[in-house]
Amino acid sequence: MRRLTWLSALTLFTGMVSASEQSSPRLLIALASLRDEPLHPTIYFYEHDGEQTGKIVGKVAPVDKRSDHHPALSHDGKLCAFAAEVVSTVCTVECWNLDTEKSVDLAPLKKSPNAQMAPSLGTAPVVCFEAWNRPGSPGRWDLLLYELNTKRLLDLPNLNTSQFDERKPALSGDGRWLAFVTNAQTRERLSEVALYDRQASQRVAVPGLNSRFMDTEPSISHDGRFIAFVTDRTGGEGARDINLYDRKTSQLIPLPGLNSVGQEQSPSISPDGRFIAFVSERLEGVGERDVYAYDRQTKSLLPLPGLNSPRDEYDPCLIVLPSTGD
Amino acid sequence: MLQLGSAKSKNCQGLSRRHMLQVAGIDLLGISLANSLGSSSVFADETKGRRETSCIFIWLNGGPSQFETFDPKPNTSEAIRGPFGAIQTHLPGVAVSELIPMLSRRIDKYALIRSMTHRNANHASTAMLTGFDNKQESFGAVVTKFKGSKQGMPPYIHIGSTAADATKIVSNIDKVGGGQFGSAYDPLAMRDPTGKNVKLSMFSLPKDISADRLQQRQQLLGSIDEFRQQTENSQAIQRLDRHRQQAVDLLTSTRVRDAFDLEKEDRRLRAKYGANFFGQACLMGRRLVEAGTRYVQIKWYDIVAYDAWDCHGAELPGMMRMEQQLCPRLDQGLSALLDDLEDRGLLDSTLVVVVGEFGRTPKLNKNGARDHWPYCYSALMAGAGVPGGTIVGASDRTCAAPAHRPVSPTEFAATIYHRLGIDTTTDLRIRPFVGGALPIRELVG
Numbered sequence: 001m002r003r004l005t006w007l008s009a010l011t012l013f014t015g016m017v018s019a020s021e022q023s024s025p026r027l028l029i030a031l032a033s034l035r036d037e038p039l040h041p042t043i044y045f046y047e048h049d050g051e052q053t054g055k056i057v058g059k060v061a062p063v064d065k066r067s068d069h070h071p072a073l074s075h076d077g078k079l080c081a082f083a084a085e086v087v088s089t090v091c092t093v094e095c096w097n098l099d100t101e102k103s104v105d106l107a108p109l110k111k112s113p114n115a116q117m118a119p120s121l122g123t124a125p126v127v128c129f130e131a132w133n134r135p136g137s138p139g140r141w142d143l144l145l146y147e148l149n150t151k152r153l154l155d156l157p158n159l160n161t162s163q164f165d166e167r168k169p170a171l172s173g174d175g176r177w178l179a180f181v182t183n184a185q186t187r188e189r190l191s192e193v194a195l196y197d198r199q200a201s202q203r204v205a206v207p208g209l210n211s212r213f214m215d216t217e218p219s220i221s222h223d224g225r226f227i228a229f230v231t232d233r234t235g236g237e238g239a240r241d242i243n244l245y246d247r248k249t250s251q252l253i254p255l256p257g258l259n260s261v262g263q264e265q266s267p268s269i270s271p272d273g274r275f276i277a278f279v280s281e282r283l284e285g286v287g288e289r290d291v292y293a294y295d296r297q298t299k300s301l302l303p304l305p306g307l308n309s310p311r312d313e314y315d316p317c318l319i320v321l322p323s324t325g326d
Numbered sequence: 327m328l329q330l331g332s333a334k335s336k337n338c339q340g341l342s343r344r345h346m347l348q349v350a351g352i353d354l355l356g357i358s359l360a361n362s363l364g365s366s367s368v369f370a371d372e373t374k375g376r377r378e379t380s381c382i383f384i385w386l387n388g389g390p391s392q393f394e395t396f397d398p399k400p401n402t403s404e405a406i407r408g409p410f411g412a413i414q415t416h417l418p419g420v421a422v423s424e425l426i427p428m429l430s431r432r433i434d435k436y437a438l439i440r441s442m443t444h445r446n447a448n449h450a451s452t453a454m455l456t457g458f459d460n461k462q463e464s465f466g467a468v469v470t471k472f473k474g475s476k477q478g479m480p481p482y483i484h485i486g487s488t489a490a491d492a493t494k495i496v497s498n499i500d501k502v503g504g505g506q507f508g509s510a511y512d513p514l515a516m517r518d519p520t521g522k523n524v525k526l527s528m529f530s531l532p533k534d535i536s537a538d539r540l541q542q543r544q545q546l547l548g549s550i551d552e553f554r555q556q557t558e559n560s561q562a563i564q565r566l567d568r569h570r571q572q573a574v575d576l577l578t579s580t581r582v583r584d585a586f587d588l589e590k591e592d593r594r595l596r597a598k599y600g601a602n603f604f605g606q607a608c609l610m611g612r613r614l615v616e617a618g619t620r621y622v623q624i625k626w627y628d629i630v631a632y633d634a635w636d637c638h639g640a641e642l643p644g645m646m647r648m649e650q651q652l653c654p655r656l657d658q659g660l661s662a663l664l665d666d667l668e669d670r671g672l673l674d675s676t677l678v679v680v681v682g683e684f685g686r687t688p689k690l691n692k693n694g695a696r697d698h699w700p701y702c703y704s705a706l707m708a709g710a711g712v713p714g715g716t717i718v719g720a721s722d723r724t725c726a727a728p729a730h731r732p733v734s735p736t737e738f739a740a741t742i743y744h745r746l747g748i749d750t751t752t753d754l755r756i757r758p759f760v761g762g763a764l765p766i767r768e769l770v771g
Binding site for chain 1: 400401404407409410411412413414421424425427428593594596597598600601602603639640644646649650651654655657658690692693694
């Protein structure tokens with residue numbers, strides 16, 4: 001694997017880059033793929049110039065009979081957390097350092113006899129993940145926050161419930177906002193997207209976001225303004241669609257050209273809110289599940305040469321890298 | 327070496343034993359489809375003005391969770407209910423999982439059996455593919471035996487792998503097929519239904535054999551059989567002749583070959599079914615029954631990474647797969663199939679069956695997922711006169727057991743046979759395949 005030397009020069013990506021300031025930012029997409037191992041997915045890293053070209057630039061070293069999925073890049077591009085599952089064992093959260101190409105020790109995080117998965121990383125060295133009946137947690141699926149530097153779990157007051165589920169965390173780049181999925185809000189236990197403000201230690205309303213169908217898989221921009229999510233609501237392009245919610249206006253933003261009659265899932269919005277990577281099943285695709293990237297500025301799909309294979313690609317996580325001259 | 331191009335001018339009586347063996351070998355290579363078509367003991371014709379009933383049997387191998395599909399329990403105890411909610415259908419008091427919203431809007435097109443039950447917790451496909459734990463004759467084979475082929479189409483086609491060709495099979499079906507009827511009653515197997523990848527060895531002529539040359543071969547083989555008949559006057563040979571002619575008709579028939587070609591289908595409709603194996607298999611199923619196939623068996627994916635329903639784990643092998651792959655594909659593909667059959671006027675003559683080998687445990691495991699549970703699970707039936715919107719039986723509060731009206735695999739089998747035009751009450755020949763079971767009265771009127 002080529003060493004990602006360009007990553008070592010990066011510093012924390014703290015500013016929100018507006019679409020007008022930077023027309024062709026470099027993108028880094030982490031994704032799960034079955035391209036080399038049909039039974040067990042591996043995490044790959046794909047670098048793209050923001051326009052036409054891109055290539056696979058590395059991968060997490062595969063472990064025999066282990067399935068790696070749900071990668072989450074830190075917004076500085078240095079770390080990648082992911083879920084790892086060996087057959088007949090519980091799912092765990094792992095972390096990969098793209099500079100050193102080695103695993104990051106998450107030993108304290110792993111201290112649970114039950115499954116932990118779906119990590120999300122922010123700029124701050126914290127990983128948020130969901131855990132099933134972890135000892136010491138309220139119960140069922142809960143969200144936990146782990147600080148990599150101190151190797152300890154941080155408190156998330158007023159977030160988790162004992163009777164219901166909190167899942168699919170999406171941490172904003174600034175670390176303040178935590179979008180997630182809950183089934184606590186309706187009698188039918190429908191999956192809905194909720195938002196938690198770490199600064200205020202409380203949930204924040206997202207009026208107009210949820211429907212009477214399933215709304216799930218949130219992804220949040222760096223400052224917490226935009227939330228991309230998956231919905232089964234009627235009136236879309238077909239089966240599951242990806243919608244984009246603007247917290248500033250409490251309205252959905254149209255995404256012309258993104259959705260199809262098929263299934264669109266697993267959105268990952270770039271920190272600046274301009275790009276949305278996602279998974280779709282399309283007849284013209286390379287495999288069954290392919291990863292696509294949508295540019296809100298051009299309202300079109302980016303060509304992603306070499307990214308997809310005849311086997312499945314899924315669970316993308318997209319970040320924007322500073323241009324070489326930065 | 328025998329030259330096919332000149333063979334038609336030869337007189338069989340002049341062929342040597344060696345030449346005969348050569349011809350026999352080519353027969354196996356080129357038109358072994360005759361074996362499949364030859365499986366019909368009765369070649370039934372369409373009754374005038376009434377289309378015979380066909381079946382599309384969707385096999386959700388691995389065992390789908392009843393909780394996350396057709397029998398959600400969103401308000402049961404915390405140790406049992408999953409993370410997903412329920413959507414109310416327009417039938418009062420009837421909800422399905424939020425993971426199948428498109429099917430929730432089509433509740434009037436299908437019936438649900440919520441009290442299926444048996445006792446085998448292993449991945450044995452026999453019970454739900456035959457009606458019994460110890461039988462090998464699949465529903466498709468029995469239907470073929472009783473009803474034969476029609477319109478020149480193979481009567482029994484299986485879409486998906488048949489087990490022996492994959493290393494990580496979740497639920498084998500290789501022991502279920504023709505059974506005592508013989509391999510001739512095994513289904514014609516289609517590994518991949520997508521247009522660019524359809525590979526049916528039985529439909530593939532050797533590269534050097536054109537359709538014209540196949541006809542020449544047929545004449546040659548006919549001559550050989552004439553020779554055989556003169557020498558043995560065998561009824562079996564005569565029967566084989568008829569089957570061989572059918573095979574040749576099939577191989578050279580544009581209509582039949584087109585039925586297998588998804589590229590002939592409108593791309594918008596293809597997309598509506600879902601751009602995945604299952605969706606395209608459903609579309610292929612519709613094309614095949616439309617063309618005359620009696621029984622299409624669709625098997626879900628095999629390999630763990632490719633999504634069978636055996637979800638013990640968390641992410642890919644577990645609940646996440648239910649949410650992101652299994653249920654969305656089932657929801658879209660099955661909804662499109664029901665709509666398409668109805669739009670074409672085929673739903674009344676096509677029985678659609680959806681079931682796996684069992685359901686999943688009420689109690690959630692260490693991954694927040696579910697293990698095997700045969701004691702209470704769900705099945706779906708639609709079309710062919712099955713009254714839509716019917717709910718047969720009910721599970722108890724935790725889906726651990728039927729609360730009332732338990733339905734056995736043999737009753738399930740009797741219902742399928744009944745809806746496919748086999749009288750399970752008066753035709754004694756069907757008795758070994760249903761035992762004493764009667765069809766589910768709520769579904770047969």
